[in-house]
Amino acid sequence: RRVRIDVVTIFPGYLAPLREALLGRAIEAGLVELGVHDLRDWTHDVHQAVDDSPYGGGPGMVMRPQVWGEALDAVLAAGPARLVVPTPAGRPFTQATAQAWAGEERLVFACGRYEGIDQRVVDSYAARMPVDEVSIGDYVLVGGEVAVMVMVEAVVRLLPGVLGNPVSAQEDSFSDGLLEGPAYTRPVSWRGLDVPEVLRSGNHAAIARWRRDRALERTAARRPDLLDALPEDALDRADRAF
Numbered sequence: 001r002r003v004r005i006d007v008v009t010i011f012p013g014y015l016a017p018l019r020e021a022l023l024g025r026a027i028e029a030g031l032v033e034l035g036v037h038d039l040r041d042w043t044h045d046v047h048q049a050v051d052d053s054p055y056g057g058g059p060g061m062v063m064r065p066q067v068w069g070e071a072l073d074a075v076l077a078a079g080p081a082r083l084v085v086p087t088p089a090g091r092p093f094t095q096a097t098a099q100a101w102a103g104e105e106r107l108v109f110a111c112g113r114y115e116g117i118d119q120r121v122v123d124s125y126a127a128r129m130p131v132d133e134v135s136i137g138d139y140v141l142v143g144g145e146v147a148v149m150v151m152v153e154a155v156v157r158l159l160p161g162v163l164g165n166p167v168s169a170q171e172d173s174f175s176d177g178l179l180e181g182p183a184y185t186r187p188v189s190w191r192g193l194d195v196p197e198v199l200r201s202g203n204h205a206a207i208a209r210w211r212r213d214r215a216l217e218r219t220a221a222r223r224p225d226l227l228d229a230l231p232e233d234a235l236d237r238a239d240r241a242f
């Protein structure tokens with residue numbers, strides 16, 4: 001099974017890193033097909049204008065619907081797809097979102113700039129295909145390209161054959177609802193700091209318990225919201241010590 005990913009942006013060069021390393025190898029292996037398109041290819045004026053002033057006033061510029069409509073019609077002509085529009089006002093992009101999208105045949109990402117894209121673009125496509133307005137986090141970026149890099153990486157790593165050590169969905173980090181605990185490798189002592197004894201004990205039950213305790217401790221300290229979101233039966237008696 002392969003996934004076709006198309007990205008429309010006014011900065012195609014911004015997406016070049018997607019062709020490096022792991023994702024680059026996935027593309028070479030034919031697991032992923034990636035198309036990056038310059039939105040300005042669908043302008044017709046000499047200035048290649050893609051933005052205009054906002055109705056109702058306010059700072060900045062808004063991206064014009066006509067150019068986006070022609071670009072997305074052209075890209076979507078290749079077949080049905082899920083349209084993804086990064087925006088600070090989007091629903092949170094989470095591991096669950098990545099899992100869901102990893103099952104899609106085609107993903108088309110519309111990267112906005114300025115103050116965003118005229119809302120009628122999303123509204124017009126939402127009438128005929130799944131359209132997700134998503135945000136990668138509670139901070140403000142300058143455009144959607146970085147968000148698309150994040151989301152493409154999170155999705156593509158889930159595709160069979162992409163990762164050398166294919167972590168199963170339930171073992172993946174965040175999948176048990178907790179943060180991962182600390183990791184260690186050689187040397188056993190480094191700048192006066194030693195690897196926790198238990199990890200070298202060979203006692204796999206004790207190791208599993210220690211790792212769970214560290215994950216619970218870290219989650220309680222850094223992401224208490226994840227603890228609150230755990231299903232009732234997720235914590236056993238030993239877990240409740242935290």
Ligand SMILES: N#Cc1c(-c2ccc3ccn(Cc4ccncc4)c3c2)n[nH]c1N
Pocket residue numbers: 086087088090111112113114115116117134135136137138139140141142143144145147
């Ligand atoms: N995903 C995601 C995002 C973005 C984001 C995404 C697309 C665009 C297009 C344009 N901008 C700039 C902008 C627009 C409106 N308000 C403020 C800034 C974007 C930001 N910011 N923060 C996130 N987590």
